[in-house]
Amino acid sequence: MGWFRRFQVHWAAKQYARRLGPALARAYGHSEFYSPGQIRAATAKLGLNPRYLMFGYAGFLPEAEYISAALEMPVGLPYVEARELFERLRPASLFSASSNPETSIKIEGVGYSDR
Numbered sequence: 001m002g003w004f005r006r007f008q009v010h011w012a013a014k015q016y017a018r019r020l021g022p023a024l025a026r027a028y029g030h031s032e033f034y035s036p037g038q039i040r041a042a043t044a045k046l047g048l049n050p051r052y053l054m055f056g057y058a059g060f061l062p063e064a065e066y067i068s069a070a071l072e073m074p075v076g077l078p079y080v081e082a083r084e085l086f087e088r089l090r091p092a093s094l095f096s097a098s099s100n101p102e103t104s105i106k107i108e109g110v111g112y113s114d115r
Contacts, residue, residue, distance in 0.1 A: 009075075010085075012052035018088035019046050019055050034060045036069050051075055058082035090097070 014092075023042045024034050036086045039056040048056070054073050057066050077085075 004068070006102045010089075012049055013082075015048055015088045016043075016052065016055035016059065017086050019048065020059065020093055021090065024060065032060075033062060033065075036061065036065070048108045054082050055086050059086040 002044050020039070020042060023046055024031075026037060027045075028034060028038055036057065038054065040050075040061055043050060043053060043056055054070070054075060055067050056063060056078055057073070058077075058079055061069060063079045066082075070076050
């Protein structure tokens, strides 16, 4: 694979890794896996290149489903390679303060009082 082709694949993987997960979560709720139809719909809505749909499938399908969906992909990579690249380029998860149980502790009666 030439340098330009590697650049295209890396750029596409980065776009899928950074944009697809949040779009799927907004559209269908948070889940570890999504259906191939949901992944295709979100990809189309985001305007991601469908030629590299393998990254969406690798990121959000189990390996067995990835293999069966691979028949329709114009460009293919083995599941392990596609998943590794997707995970490496995925942004780190940020947790909101509302999901941190320590911040939801109600503290009363702490501090100075005249009584």
